[in-house]
Amino acid sequence: MEKAVTERMDSFYHHYPAVATIVTSHAGGRDNAMAVAWHCALSRQPPVYMVAISPKRFSHGLIVESGEFAVNFIPYASAKLVALVGGCSGRDVDKLKAFGLACVPSHKVKAPVLEAAYAAYECRVVGRHATGDHDAFFGEIVAVHHRPAAYGSGRVMDLEQMQPILYLGDDLYTVVSTEAPVCLERQSLVRGALGR
Numbered sequence: 713m714e715k716a717v718t719e720r721m722d723s724f725y726h727h728y729p730a731v732a733t734i735v736t737s738h739a740g741g742r743d744n745a746m747a748v749a750w751h752c753a754l755s756r757q758p759p760v761y762m763v764a765i766s767p768k769r770f771s772h773g774l775i776v777e778s779g780e781f782a783v784n785f786i787p788y789a790s791a792k793l794v795a796l797v798g799g800c801s802g803r804d805v806d807k808l809k810a811f812g813l814a815c816v817p818s819h820k821v822k823a824p825v826l827e828a829a830y831a832a833y834e835c836r837v838v839g840r841h842a843t844g845d846h847d848a849f850f851g852e853i854v855a856v857h858h859r860p861a862a863y864g865s866g867r868v869m870d871l872e873q874m875q876p877i878l879y880l881g882d883d884l885y886t887v888v889s890t891e892a893p894v895c896l897e898r899q900s901l902v903r904g905a906l907g908r
């Protein structure tokens with residue numbers, strides 16, 4: 713397939729879809745929530761998760777002040793919550809109250825954990841790196857919440873039970889296919905491909 717090449721990054725959507733999450737924070741008596749699509753796991757031991765947050769966001773100040781945040785993985789059925797918290801700032805709106813975001817008790821941090829989430833990581837900031845117009849916050853995961861039903865009998869998400877939100881950019885959201893997952897067992901695949 714032919715590819716177009718450009719050096720201009722006027723849109724930055726080529727790596728999408730990305731799982732859309734809600735990152736919550738708490739400082740100075742204020743709770744807040746924002747949509748975050750730029751996030752990833754960085755280390756298993758210790759478990760470290762990264763969220764990329766622009767210094768323009770109200771959440772940024774709360775996370776710097778408290779040294780804590782929570783990453784809430786929200787099912788597609790509640791995708792509107794992501795658009796709502798991603799559509800206004802905590803500077804102007806008490807989003808948890810205004811949008812009726814129910815919480816469950818957090819275990820180790822003060823950042824709220826959302827009832828709607830099928831999983832959530834409570835994180836303590838262990839590092840911050842300015843990458844450009846966003847800061848990467850590195851959070852050690854100090855507690856994990858999950859709905860066992862979302863993960864079927866094993867550790868793998870059961871897409872018949874729960875659909876993560878895939879963000880396509882431009883305010884478009886979708887779901888992953890529920891086609892039966894294909895198991896590509898890496899060792900035997902490599903052995904087969906190398907004829908060993």
Ligand SMILES: Cc1cc2nc3c(=O)[nH]c(=O)nc-3n(C[C@H](O)[C@H](O)[C@H](O)COP(=O)(O)O)c2cc1C
Pocket residue numbers: 732744745746747748749750751764765766768769770771772794795797798799800801802803846879
């Ligand atoms: C789907 C979606 C994903 C987003 N991802 C990010 C992100 O990864 N990092 C970021 O800084 N802002 C992101 N935003 C923008 C913030 O969520 C938005 O500016 C929000 O209003 C900030 O809220 P706050 O000022 O209360 O912190 C995203 C918005 C949407 C709708």
